[in-house]
Amino acid sequence: MARAAACLRPVDRLTGPPWRGCDDVLMGFDVDRVRACYPALADGYAYLDGAAGTQLPNAVIDAMAGAYRAGLGNSGGAFPASRRSDEITAECRRAVADLTGGRPQGVILGPNMTTLTYRLARALAAGWGPGDEVVVTRLDHDANVRPWVQAASAVGAVVRWADVQLPEGDVPLASFRRLISDRTRLVAVTAASNLIGTRPDVAGIAALAHAAGALAYVDGVHATPHGTVDVRELGADLYATSAYKWSGPHVGAVVADPALLESLAPDKLAPAPAEVPDRFEQGTLAFADLAGVTAAVEHLASLAGPASGAGTRRERILAGLAAAEAHEQELFRVLLGGLDAMGHVTTYGKAARRTATAYFTVAGRTPRQVAEHLAGREVNVWDGDNYAWELTGALGLRETGGAVRAGLVHYNDRSDVERLLAAVAELGG
Numbered sequence: 001m002a003r004a005a006a007c008l009r010p011v012d013r014l015t016g017p018p019w020r021g022c023d024d025v026l027m028g029f030d031v032d033r034v035r036a037c038y039p040a041l042a043d044g045y046a047y048l049d050g051a052a053g054t055q056l057p058n059a060v061i062d063a064m065a066g067a068y069r070a071g072l073g074n075s076g077g078a079f080p081a082s083r084r085s086d087e088i089t090a091e092c093r094r095a096v097a098d099l100t101g102g103r104p105q106g107v108i109l110g111p112n113m114t115t116l117t118y119r120l121a122r123a124l125a126a127g128w129g130p131g132d133e134v135v136v137t138r139l140d141h142d143a144n145v146r147p148w149v150q151a152a153s154a155v156g157a158v159v160r161w162a163d164v165q166l167p168e169g170d171v172p173l174a175s176f177r178r179l180i181s182d183r184t185r186l187v188a189v190t191a192a193s194n195l196i197g198t199r200p201d202v203a204g205i206a207a208l209a210h211a212a213g214a215l216a217y218v219d220g221v222h223a224t225p226h227g228t229v230d231v232r233e234l235g236a237d238l239y240a241t242s243a244y245k246w247s248g249p250h251v252g253a254v255v256a257d258p259a260l261l262e263s264l265a266p267d268k269l270a271p272a273p274a275e276v277p278d279r280f281e282q283g284t285l286a287f288a289d290l291a292g293v294t295a296a297v298e299h300l301a302s303l304a305g306p307a308s309g310a311g312t313r314r315e316r317i318l319a320g321l322a323a324a325e326a327h328e329q330e331l332f333r334v335l336l337g338g339l340d341a342m343g344h345v346t347t348y349g350k351a352a353r354r355t356a357t358a359y360f361t362v363a364g365r366t367p368r369q370v371a372e373h374l375a376g377r378e379v380n381v382w383d384g385d386n387y388a389w390e391l392t393g394a395l396g397l398r399e400t401g402g403a404v405r406a407g408l409v410h411y412n413d414r415s416d417v418e419r420l421l422a423a424v425a426e427l428g429g
């Protein structure tokens with residue numbers, strides 16, 4: 001299929017892009033227009049590995065190259081190149097705040113979610129001691145488990161575990177009612193499982209945490225590209241995300257209430273900035289990448305095409321991610337229906353609310369053998385535990401190499417799904 005549709009840039013909204021016609025857009029998400037933004041997709045592979053990291057649209061690549069071409073300096077200098085870096089940083093905070101419904105002054109930027117979570121766990125645990133408790137789940141990626149387990153252990157606090165209910169693959173609200181008490185200081189929970197897509201009732205869990213005087217640390221790394229996010233509606237005191245999961249470069253961010261950040265004293269160098277959020281950002285930020293993050297947010301804001309109208313960036317992001325979610329869910333029904341219809345395939349997870357992320361095994365093949373077979377058919381999938389260490393244990397898959405993950409993102413199309421299904425069908429009988 002030709003990929004000739006024009007790539008939407010912010011300027012196109014002013015000059016009028018070559019839309020295919022209003023009816024097309026109202027009838028559905030224009031995936032060909034979206035795919036045309038991504039040069040990497042031209043290699044012909046079906047990129048079903050988006051849950052491990054997405055490809056970059058031209059606008060993001062250009063923004064990063066443009067930042068370097070314009071000249072960057074280190075932060076806080078008296079000359080224009082330094083001021084450009086500081087403006088890129090400020091704009092990136094505004095973009096991530098628009099994406100998540102947070103406030104720019106509460107956006108901590110850094111290399112990735114894992115590093116930032118370790119940093120915050122250490123800062124938060126400085127206020128805990130013996131008798132305090134932390135709640136973690138067996139649904140979460142290990143980056144929202146181990147930093148809390150280790151921080152709790154360092155100060156003598158107790159860890160309480162929310163188990164995964166199977167076969168649904170969810171962490172029910174009722175178990176948090178039993179686990180959370182007035183000793184709880186923090187509840188760490190994912191907004192979506194990176195393995196099986198489950199979207200737990202984060203707002204309900206956070207409300208229980210708040211009623212007990214505890215904080216909610218929400219891992220939004222997998223969830224952010226698959227639907228709209230509002231940190232206040234979620235009740236997330238701290239919300240972590242990673243731009244490389246939503247068409248941006250390798251940058252992590254944690255969004256928090258600036259007042260909460262003011263109450264914490266992270267490790268920092270003596271001459272480093274003392275204000276919030278800068279004091280959480282150890283060392284020099286990757287300024288050009290931050291320009292890419294802002295461009296990635298603009299890309300998400302463009303996804304609904306003209307349906308997103310001329311609203312604020314936040315409004316356009318909400319429209320774009322809602323359109324992306326509807327598109328992904330439609331394809332997911334085809335993907336899951338196809339996999340479940342094959343006798344030699346077992347799929348995992350049945351949560352009522354989940355992202356378009358399939359996790360499956362094939363009888364008689366290791367996950368790596370399946371992934372290699374699919375790679376031979378030009379279909380990219382991930383195999384293994386994907387660092388959802390506790391969950392692969394709960395599913396009984398840890399000792400056998402996990403399973404195969406096929407994760408849809410907004411640039412996947414029907415042919416990607418059909419190619420995966422055809423290649424998996426070859427492994428039957």
Ligand SMILES: Cc1ncc(COP(=O)(O)O)c(C=O)c1O
Nearest residue numbers: 112113114141143194221222242
């Ligand atoms: C749900 C989830 N949380 C956390 C992480 C870790 O993110 P990062 O690579 O930014 O440290 C990942 C990465 O795959 C993830 O999928």
